[in-house]
Amino acid sequence: MNGADALCETLLAGGIDVCFANPGTSEMHFVAALDRQPRMRCVLGLFEGVVTGMADGYARMAERPAATLLHLGPGLANGLANLHNARRARSPMVNVVGDHATYHRAHDAPLHSDIESLARPMSHWIGWAETPDSVSQTAADAIAAARTPPGRIATLVLPADAAWGETAAPLAAAPPPAAAPAVGREAIAAAAQALRGKGALLLLGGAVLRGPALDCAGRIAAATGARLMAQQSNARIERGAGRVPVSRVPYVVEHALAALAGVGTLILVGAKAPVAFFAYPGKPGTLAPPEARILTLAEPGEDGAGALAALAEELGVAAGLDPGRAGLARPAPPTGALTPEAVALAVAALMPEHAVICDESVSSGRDFFRHTATAPPHDFLQITGGAIGCGPPLATGAAIACPGRKVIALQADGSALYTAQALWTQARESLDVTTIIFSNRRYAILYGELKNVGAGDPGRNARRMLDLDDPPIGWVRLAEGFGVPATRVEDADALVRALAAALAGRGPHLIEAVL
């Protein structure tokens, strides 16, 4: 076998059987090797930002890494923004970046660039498979790195001659996924002591926003009177009926300060202490009250679920205590004008059980969260790193991971235009994704921010940079161009009809909600 075959074998043996790809010439031997491995599912993205975003969505739902295949430095560069989001989401991922043959690098051929410098900011681990004999071990190391809790971005550079050269080296095996290290007794005792007092808030991030850990956090809160909150941006939250409801730290600085006012002790469970998304003149950068004590119960890579269980035990919280799970209560479908709130109500009214909601609605989606606290149980995935263009590929990758579940993408128009090519992959793979475009024809969030900086009424240059209305994007045509059926709606009643139809069917559909 050659190095490329060794890579395929090692990936498959390590449980990686999906490869999101946009290959080029230097990756052709790997493509040929993938072609000899029908167990590997190869999913093409028309642009590398789609490729890495799909791998992020896949990892969030499958809870294991996919591979990506990227073409040299520029291909990696195109994928970086969604790698940034994936890194913030702590998604495991193994990127295979093809490189020129080792001896060809010295020629500075047109596609040559400094891959290490490009990869480093968005990768936790970088490895170079410089010879055919080292490919398998490097790949096993990459898998191990990706699986390191809470999830890491591993980037493996595969020079073309390492891919095409023959190897008789034994295949290496990635070690089994490592368990997250347990939290020490001192941290648990300190958190327990804080929770015996007043004004404690458990700030949750990562895996404790799901399953028994979330229930346990709910019981601790119920028993102690502590508040529960999630970070502002979260990779995945289980919510809706039957789940313990958690609010999130608001995006707007003033709202966040208000939400955290009165907190005496902030107890971090897989979360970071909250900071402002952006700096503003005269506003604070950290959001907890200055006098609040900040305790870490569990770092993001530690066993937060185990720590919560130990904490509940330490506090003597009864296992049968009601954690305060949400009941099921849907709103009536909205009628009348089409507003962001009407979209939230329509989704809350119509979403099926166990839908996967991918939210890149930016300013338009702020009503969604509260209207769906008692919706049917669902997973809620967000843009985590602020690099827009996350949503369409995130939904695509989530749908690959969850073939039996309906994926609903709540999508700001400006952000969707970064990676609208993902619609084509949805069509090609017949994925069950309903995308709702919040078509307000502007970077709406930036109008608010421009006002925040005291710039007065926007003039021509500002409008030329913030408006998307001249010409308006024809979302129905765009979606159809990518092979996805689409509907345009201008009032809430039409939205409800279109959404009901899309959710009743299978396969991709796009609804342009003209706001």
Next chain:
Amino acid sequence: MNGADALCETLLAGGIDVCFANPGTSEMHFVAALDRQPRMRCVLGLFEGVVTGMADGYARMAERPAATLLHLGPGLANGLANLHNARRARSPMVNVVGDHATYHRAHDAPLHSDIESLARPMSHWIGWAETPDSVSQTAADAIAAARTPPGRIATLVLPADAAWGETAAPLAAAPPPAAAPAVGREAIAAAAQALRGKGALLLLGGAVLRGPALDCAGRIAAATGARLMAQQSNARIERGAGRVPVSRVPYVVEHALAALAGVGTLILVGAKAPVAFFAYPGKPGTLAPPEARILTLAEPGEDGAGALAALAEELGVAAGLDPGRAGLARPAPPTGALTPEAVALAVAALMPEHAVICDESVSSGRDFFRHTATAPPHDFLQITGGAIGCGPPLATGAAIACPGRKVIALQADGSALYTAQALWTQARESLDVTTIIFSNRRYAILYGELKNVGAGDPGRNARRMLDLDDPPIGWVRLAEGFGVPATRVEDADALVRALAAALAGRGPHLIEAVL
């Protein structure tokens, strides 16, 4: 004024009056400052790869830098692939990358990343405007860096607090554009000596592919019997009737070896010694015959035009000697089947004088060059760095630079899908661009490369990564979704009609040529 105002003033004083932009919150003070400066033309790209690609196309035609405005590390990352192409094209450019306020960086807010590591591989110069008082001088330095011959990528990081803070520091002025340094006498004498012998080839790159320099190269070749050739990838060539025709080093290794066979001395004039675009098992990486001597007459940053003039004088070449300019001869418009060659013939038959041809046709466009040697005079711009997705924004930026000229984009379908959003900017700015999509519904070049690696007939996984036919892209709908009228043609006669109509009108148009 604040730091953002100082930046605007310094850019304008330095002759930069076009800003290609996709701003975010951290850039709002700069947006507000641009809004106070109607002399600055702000052009929105829906994605940063469009933004940097437009600035590249603009610089190639305007021969001066534009500014770009990019949002933090991820916004820069999205623009890197086309910065890579621009760097290879030696296009001058000043990128303004907004950053968090200096004191906010320590908080590792969601959009924080290592901007320096991201910027370094594609930037010749990086500067940090860390305080309001230092913004103007840093901007002046950036302009000077960008204008350094032959053209450089300058990246200026602008923290939000440097933008919003007040400054009374005097405005700095960029020095006037520096002349390219003259070539030493030894290099001219050595080249002259080589040209007095046999088997010399002048390999041209950069500005000597235009104007009097190209004429001069033609006279030297005519007087000495030397051959003329351009690099494989070139930022801009003046060609067609009235210009000295130059062939290019072929892309395919075997063709390049054949084209360069028999060369005794390769004389580089603003060019690099030719290397293979990719490495292949058993094929050489350098393309000149191993026994050929390689002389450098002028480095890319040196005064190649002056060097050629001095060389002509040294050789006693008569100023009135016929440099071998091409005559005007158009082919008949093609009829019958629609092939890549038919597209080339149709463009050659119909293109107006002084068109700007932007070529990212990849494998489909290889017939174009020879069929247009005697077409009306035109500029020919290519993808230079191999990072696909260059073409649509390149054409857009070129059209901004040349409002009176018809821009014709020859565009491979797979590559166009990287940055199709540029069509929207063409519609918004009413740019006179006719785009012809070579719609072969596959990454055709990769089929050839897969065959080259001996992979046999492609199977399911290879086809899933190389084909774009399931579903086919609906280019007419896609273009219309972006506000650009479009036509689909399936035979040469229909192409000729559609192209004639598009060229007769003004404004953007897209033709899907189904191959």
